[in-house]
Amino acid sequence: MEDTKIQWHPGFVAAMNLEFKENRDDLIFEKEYNLNTKPLETDLLIIKKNPAARLVNEIGKFFRGHNIMEYKSPEDELNINTFYKVQGYACIYKAAGTASAGINEDDITTTIIREGKPVGLFKHLSGKGFEVTCSCKGIYRIHTGSLFPLQIIATKELEGDEHVWLRSLSEKLQKEDVKQLLKRISGLTGDFDKEMADSVLKISIDANRQLIKEMMEDESMYESLMELMEPRLAIRDKTKMEEGMRQGMQQGQKITATRMLQSGRYTLDEIADISGLSLKEIKILEEI
Numbered sequence: 283m284e285d286t287k288i289q290w291h292p293g294f295v296a297a298m299n300l301e302f303k304e305n306r307d308d309l310i311f312e313k314e315y316n317l318n319t320k321p322l323e324t325d326l327l328i329i330k331k332n333p334a335a336r337l338v339n340e341i342g343k344f345f346r347g348h349n350i351m352e353y354k355s356p357e358d359e360l361n362i363n364t365f366y367k368v369q370g371y372a373c374i375y376k377a378a379g380t381a382s383a384g385i386n387e388d389d390i391t392t393t394i395i396r397e398g399k400p401v402g403l404f405k406h407l408s409g410k411g412f413e414v415t416c417s418c419k420g421i422y423r424i425h426t427g428s429l430f431p432l433q434i435i436a437t438k439e440l441e442g443d444e445h446v447w448l449r450s451l452s453e454k455l456q457k458e459d460v461k462q463l464l465k466r467i468s469g470l471t472g473d474f475d476k477e478m479a480d481s482v483l484k485i486s487i488d489a490n491r492q493l494i495k496e497m498m499e500d501e502s503m504y505e506s507l508m509e510l511m512e513p514r515l516a517i518r519d520k521t522k523m524e525e526g527m528r529q530g531m532q533q534g535q536k537i538t539a540t541r542m543l544q545s546g547r548y549t550l551d552e553i554a555d556i557s558g559l560s561l562k563e564i565k566i567l568e569e570i
Contacts, residue, residue: 288488293451295325295326297448297451298351300475301342301445308335309329309335310328312327312329313325325353327375329348329349333389340444344391344421346388346389346391347389348390349390349392350392351393352368352392354396356452356453358396360400360434369392387430390430394434395448396435399436399439403434419439420436420440437451438454447482450485450486451485467479539564
């Protein structure tokens with residue numbers, strides 16, 4: 283069976299860039315940010331350039347100056363250990379290194395993003411005296427007392443067009459979800475936005491292959507689906523085709539050089555001139 287391990291985290295970073303498209307100039311996105319000199323990193327750090335900037339996206343209304351984000355892919359568990367790990371990230375970020383030395387602890391927030399609502403974790407937190415409230419659909423605030431402010435985002439519960447990017451990071455998309463994603467992609471104009479959208483689209487296609495196949499087999503939607511998908515898929519196909527052509531050309535050059543060597547009728551310089559290989563490459567073939 284083909285290995286279809288999905289790399290969710292690049293899609294998450296791309297989705298967050300698109301979520302905050304309206305305020306991107308106000309923010310700094312630091313993916314896989316190293317929290318210390320040792321290999322310890324959070325999935326994404328978002329820094330507000332201007333503390334007074336008002337973020338349009340609902341997720342960003344919780345933000346302060348420095349915002350640590352942890353993404354859990356669909357197969358990852360979200361439990362009490364994750365809760366304390368993210369709080370630990372914030373502690374390390376505050377305490378370690380000159381870059382964060384001047385940061386006030388009241389200027390740091392933490393966010394955990396995953397597809398489903400972590401019912402078990404919420405029950406556990408409530409039992410420990412933490413208050414869990416829902417600020418709007420899919421966005422939950424954990425009142426942590428003396429710890430760093432925390433929100434948990436359940437992406438499948440999010441509503442509104444601005445959240446289509448995060449909702450698309452799922453293995454359980456429906457046809458309407460895919461059509462909404464493609465519609466949003468078709469409306470993008472900037473190269474950077476298109477690049478980020480392609481990353482989200484790739485994850486969505488890889489994670490929902492059977493659904494995409496069914497949609498492609500439906501004649502009523504094949505044309506509209508391909509109209510939106512083909513330009514982006516063509517770019518990847520062109521890259522693969524060019525790589526295949528390059529490899530094929532190299533193989534042909536090696537075959538030509540090998541036959542000329544075997545004939546014994548040509549000098550190395552003549553073989554290099556005809557085959558296009560370097561003398562070093564030909565000498566390697568000669569030794570095989």
